[in-house]
Amino acid sequence: MKVSLEPLSTRLFADRRTHIIVAIWLVLAFAAPVWWKTTEVYRAPLPFERIRQCDTPEALSLKLEVDIHLRLSGSAAASLSHGDAARVTEQVQRGISQVFSEAAPQSAGSRRVVLAFSVDGAVDPKSWPSDATPSDIDASLGKEHGRNGAYDVFVDCSSQTESVYVGQNRALFLQLPSGCSKDLIVSRTIATLSGLFGSEQRSLSKLYAGRRSRDIDYKSMRTVKYAPQYQIVLSLLVGNPQDNIVTWDIEKAANAYIAPFLESLSNISDFTITSQILNFAQLPTVPDDQRQSDGSVEFTMRPKSLTSFINSAEWNLASVVSLAPPINLILYIPPASFSPLVLLHTDGSPLASNAFLVPQWGGIVVRSLPKNTPRVHYSVDALHHIMEIFVEQLRGLLGVEQTHIVNSAQLLSGVHVQYASSPELGLTRWEVDRLFRARTVLNIVDAAQTLTSLANLLEQLSGMVVPDHIQTLVARSLDSIEHAKLDLEQKRYSSATFYARDAITSAEAAFFDPAMVPLLYFPDEHKFAIYMPYFVPVTVPVIIAIIREVRLRFGGTLSRRLSKKKTA
Amino acid sequence: MLASTLLAAAAAAAAAGAALATPGPQLADISALTFRSYDPVESETLVDGFFSTSGHTNNWAVCTSRFWFNYRHASPGGDALAPLHVANTLSMYRTVKRLGIPDSNIILMLADDVACNSRSKFPATVYNNNRRLLDLYGNNIEVDYRGYEVTVENFIRMLTGRVDEHVPRSKRLLTDDRSNILVFLTGHGGEDFLKFQDAEELGSQDLADAFAQMHEKKRYNEIFFLIDTCQAESMYKRIYSPNILSAASSLTGESSYSHHVDFELGVSVIDRFTYYNLETLERVHREDPNNLADLFATYDYSLMHSHVGIRNDLFSRPLEKAGTLVTDFFGGVQSVELTERAYQLSQKAAPKESHNLSAIGSPDAPRLGALPSGSPSPRSYNNVLPAFKNTLGVLLRTTAAFGLVGAAGFALSQI
Numbered sequence: 001m002k003v004s005l006e007p008l009s010t011r012l013f014a015d016r017r018t019h020i021i022v023a024i025w026l027v028l029a030f031a032a033p034v035w036w037k038t039t040e041v042y043r044a045p046l047p048f049e050r051i052r053q054c055d056t057p058e059a060l061s062l063k064l065e066v067d068i069h070l071r072l073s074g075s076a077a078a079s080l081s082h083g084d085a086a087r088v089t090e091q092v093q094r095g096i097s098q099v100f101s102e103a104a105p106q107s108a109g110s111r112r113v114v115l116a117f118s119v120d121g122a123v124d125p126k127s128w129p130s131d132a133t134p135s136d137i138d139a140s141l142g143k144e145h146g147r148n149g150a151y152d153v154f155v156d157c158s159s160q161t162e163s164v165y166v167g168q169n170r171a172l173f174l175q176l177p178s179g180c181s182k183d184l185i186v187s188r189t190i191a192t193l194s195g196l197f198g199s200e201q202r203s204l205s206k207l208y209a210g211r212r213s214r215d216i217d218y219k220s221m222r223t224v225k226y227a228p229q230y231q232i233v234l235s236l237l238v239g240n241p242q243d244n245i246v247t248w249d250i251e252k253a254a255n256a257y258i259a260p261f262l263e264s265l266s267n268i269s270d271f272t273i274t275s276q277i278l279n280f281a282q283l284p285t286v287p288d289d290q291r292q293s294d295g296s297v298e299f300t301m302r303p304k305s306l307t308s309f310i311n312s313a314e315w316n317l318a319s320v321v322s323l324a325p326p327i328n329l330i331l332y333i334p335p336a337s338f339s340p341l342v343l344l345h346t347d348g349s350p351l352a353s354n355a356f357l358v359p360q361w362g363g364i365v366v367r368s369l370p371k372n373t374p375r376v377h378y379s380v381d382a383l384h385h386i387m388e389i390f391v392e393q394l395r396g397l398l399g400v401e402q403t404h405i406v407n408s409a410q411l412l413s414g415v416h417v418q419y420a421s422s423p424e425l426g427l428t429r430w431e432v433d434r435l436f437r438a439r440t441v442l443n444i445v446d447a448a449q450t451l452t453s454l455a456n457l458l459e460q461l462s463g464m465v466v467p468d469h470i471q472t473l474v475a476r477s478l479d480s481i482e483h484a485k486l487d488l489e490q491k492r493y494s495s496a497t498f499y500a501r502d503a504i505t506s507a508e509a510a511f512f513d514p515a516m517v518p519l520l521y522f523p524d525e526h527k528f529a530i531y532m533p534y535f536v537p538v539t540v541p542v543i544i545a546i547i548r549e550v551r552l553r554f555g556g557t558l559s560r561r562l563s564k565k566k567t568a
Numbered sequence: 569m570l571a572s573t574l575l576a577a578a579a580a581a582a583a584a585g586a587a588l589a590t591p592g593p594q595l596a597d598i599s600a601l602t603f604r605s606y607d608p609v610e611s612e613t614l615v616d617g618f619f620s621t622s623g624h625t626n627n628w629a630v631c632t633s634r635f636w637f638n639y640r641h642a643s644p645g646g647d648a649l650a651p652l653h654v655a656n657t658l659s660m661y662r663t664v665k666r667l668g669i670p671d672s673n674i675i676l677m678l679a680d681d682v683a684c685n686s687r688s689k690f691p692a693t694v695y696n697n698n699r700r701l702l703d704l705y706g707n708n709i710e711v712d713y714r715g716y717e718v719t720v721e722n723f724i725r726m727l728t729g730r731v732d733e734h735v736p737r738s739k740r741l742l743t744d745d746r747s748n749i750l751v752f753l754t755g756h757g758g759e760d761f762l763k764f765q766d767a768e769e770l771g772s773q774d775l776a777d778a779f780a781q782m783h784e785k786k787r788y789n790e791i792f793f794l795i796d797t798c799q800a801e802s803m804y805k806r807i808y809s810p811n812i813l814s815a816a817s818s819l820t821g822e823s824s825y826s827h828h829v830d831f832e833l834g835v836s837v838i839d840r841f842t843y844y845n846l847e848t849l850e851r852v853h854r855e856d857p858n859n860l861a862d863l864f865a866t867y868d869y870s871l872m873h874s875h876v877g878i879r880n881d882l883f884s885r886p887l888e889k890a891g892t893l894v895t896d897f898f899g900g901v902q903s904v905e906l907t908e909r910a911y912q913l914s915q916k917a918a919p920k921e922s923h924n925l926s927a928i929g930s931p932d933a934p935r936l937g938a939l940p941s942g943s944p945s946p947r948s949y950n951n952v953l954p955a956f957k958n959t960l961g962v963l964l965r966t967t968a969a970f971g972l973v974g975a976a977g978f979a980l981s982q983i
Contacts (some may be wrong), residue, residue: 388913
């Protein structure tokens with residue numbers, strides 16, 4: 001069949017060509033925004049400005065407010081003249097504020113945490129009954145006395161000598177000689193409070209300064225890294241069960257001694273206790289032996305050889321059950337061939353407790369058994385002294401600071417200073433409060449820094465997908481930071497601790513989310529490299545075509561217009 | 569001496585009627601005594617024990633080698649060299665274990681197919697020496713990532729800590745800001761990359777970014793990065809985070825060579841760089857006083873046939889004269905602190921019921937809802953999937969758009 005094509009006129013041909021080129025360009029023009037929108041990676045919007053604002057020095061300069069209530073007893077009020085009581089309060093307030101205003105360096109652009117005090121006082125004759133000792137009054141106050149950030153100072157002027165007693169239930173007792181003057185009360189109170197809170201202020205200032213220098217800071221080396229959960233692993237390691245088979249009543253002992261201690265810290269972290277007995281636990285190093293004067297042999301180890309005491313290859317101390325970081329507390333019974341095993345100081349003197357601590361890891365107590373004791377059972381009473389050592393080691397590992405007055409010999413010369421300990425719990429309320437305050441501040445700062453690192457990472461990688469749950473976590477963390485700071489301002493320390501813990505947990509969950517791996521997202525250069533081999537050969541003729549069309553259509557008129565201008 | 573001058577000053581000031589009358593120090597002196605003077609109680613000299621000089625408290629090692637003994641793609645050099653890299657890694661693993669780093673602190677990544685390979689004449693063994701003196705694949709090794717799990721993604725996830733919640737503790741790098749980490753990589757490499765499993769590459773920029781992420785989150789005190797591949801220097805060139813010391817078996821443009829061949833097995837068994845490192849490290853014991861400068865001084869071009877590259881501009885401590893000990897990175901020397909006294913506790917009878925430790929807070933603190941544990945939805949393997957959550961809407965819009973364009977084109981053609 002013969003197919004005849006209609007001859008196209010040049011004009012029709014040119015129009016058709018124009019239509020085709022315009023159609024192609026229209027498709028490109030409509031399709032390009034559609035393609036752009038549909039190939040966008042889903043990024044949940046994050047509040048970057050709020051995150052940046054959280055990390056500024058002004059935002060992280062915190063003020064911890066402490067209320068001091070002065071309670072002047074009857075004998076103190078008697079020695080003061082009328083109207084002096086109010087003046088005592090006022091002078092103490094001024095003095096303390098002045099002392100602490102010089103505490104932290106005030107340079108612009110630096111973050112600082114300062115303690116601020118507000119003092120109020122009253123004459124309360126019933127607060128200190130005559131013939132009552134400070135420890136009695138302290139005990140009568142009870143454990144729930146006061147709250148974190150509110151402390152009582154009891155002043156009495158009826159004793160022979162001056163003494164200061166730091167109680168365990170948020171109370172301070174000053175005993176001054178009879179006939180004390182207003183100035184004596186004021187100066188002793190200021191000196192005591194400065195010394196007591198001074199060490200806290202010092203460690204808070206150091207905390208913000210960071211660990212820049214290379215000198216060893218024992219406390220930060222010893223304290224385990226903060227985690228919202230810990231597991232305490234109590235292990236009984238028996239060197240050779242053929243010499244002694246050892247058992248212990250650990251559940252009852254742990255519930256009696258360690259559980260109450262950990263419960264009081266439950267606001268900061270959750271603790272679980274597990275225990276185990278391991279047999280045939282050999283030491284990786286051989287202790288030195290010393291022949292004693294009575295013919296027996298004693299085995300010794302000094303700190304240098306204690307560094308390889310823990311036989312990590314063979315002692316199975318890691319737990320597979322829980323992901324929480326472990327704190328190991330070990331009771332080691334050496335085999336009869338190395339008994340008695342005595343630990344020495346570096347200078348050779350024996351160590352009374354026969355126990356040592358491995359920083360950031362745990363503590364070890366060594367107890368040698370007498371010969372010919374094939375079966376040994378440690379009852380709760382027998383474990384009492386070992387539990388005391390464990391509690392002391394736990395205090396060090398969890399960062400509990402011993403209460404003391406800085407330079408008491410010089411600040412309070414001639415004054416007898418005594419500190420209460422807490423035989424019931426292992427922690428006084430002063431120590432718990434101080435730990436909570438420090439931990440709250442640290443958590444707020446760490447949360448702000450984590451969020452800033454996350455924001456930096458996301459801004460750097462514009463192609464990274466940000467799922468919705470990251471946005472939820474970041475928002476929750478920011479809200480918790482602000483709530484915690486508000487609580488700190490309003491002196492609600494327990495609530496602040498709680499929110500600070502929530503802030504750091506959310507921030508870390510967001511930062512360490514499995515979706516945040518930069519490796520999975522292509523940088524822009526890769527995208528160009530992929531698209532270009534396809535689209536460049538296609539777009540080149542299309543661009544050339546449209547340029548030609550424009551020149552054909554309007555080029556003639558353009559040159560005519562130009563020549564018209566020239567001639568005109 | 570300080571006290572007496574203060575008291576004298578106080579007396580003088582009192583006479584002059586200063587702010588605080590006698591007795592006791594003045595406000596300015598109180599301030600000085602509290603904040604700026606030496607406090608004997610907090611003095612560090614009361615602490616007896618043994619402490620590492622670099623300030624680190626734990627050591628970690630990451631040993632990786634990846635070479636897939638893949639018969640289907642039997643590349644000429646492929647089969648012959650596979651046991652070599654595994655032997656390198658296992659030798660280093662054995663060294664750090666011997667010097668005290670526990671298994672819980674070692675992450676070993678091996679393409680673990682060599683020991684039980686049907687081509688191996690000595691099954692279930694890996695030797696690094698043709699005299700076959702020591703079986704590295706003994707009965708006390710713990711391989712954390714093996715076979716298919718050895719990928720670039722898992723390596724980066726492990727380094728940066730962004731692992732899935734189901735990954736067990738032994739596969740995580742649980743370091744903190746007081747950990748010294750030894751990272752040992754070996755395998756086939758080229759300029760700016762290291763080969764993983766015949767299918768992937770680890771780029772030097774990715775590695776540098778991973779170290780930077782670790783620095784941001786304070787996941788290390790110091791890192792010693794040891795790499796034994798061809799053109800190894802290119803892998804550490806891009807690192808930009810502080811406190812990282814690097815040593816590479818060859819410079820950019822140079823190859824690293826294997827040491828010797830075991831003719832019964834038919835393969836080379838160890839690389840030169842690792843071999844000479846091990847010769848020195850075998851003589852190191854747990855309390856060795858030698859430093860890293862001594863180790864680096866043993867490297868010899870005539871023996872290794874390649875120049876060793878060292879990068880210490882990011883490392884703050886000096887390498888010589890007791891600056892940085894070999895055991896700071898290779899050993900697991902722990903600090904100890906003697907416990908001087910016990911805390912006095914009152915004798916307690918065993919309680920009737922045990923305390924419930926979980927979920928207890930102080931009475932006045934509010935309890936927030938439980939924190940979402942990780943991601944609520946199962947991990948999506950295609951990370952672009954969330955972009956298409958509104959798939960139906962997108963499809964409709966796209967169809968409409970093209971429909972419109974098509975209609976426009978049709979209308980135009982009818983003109």
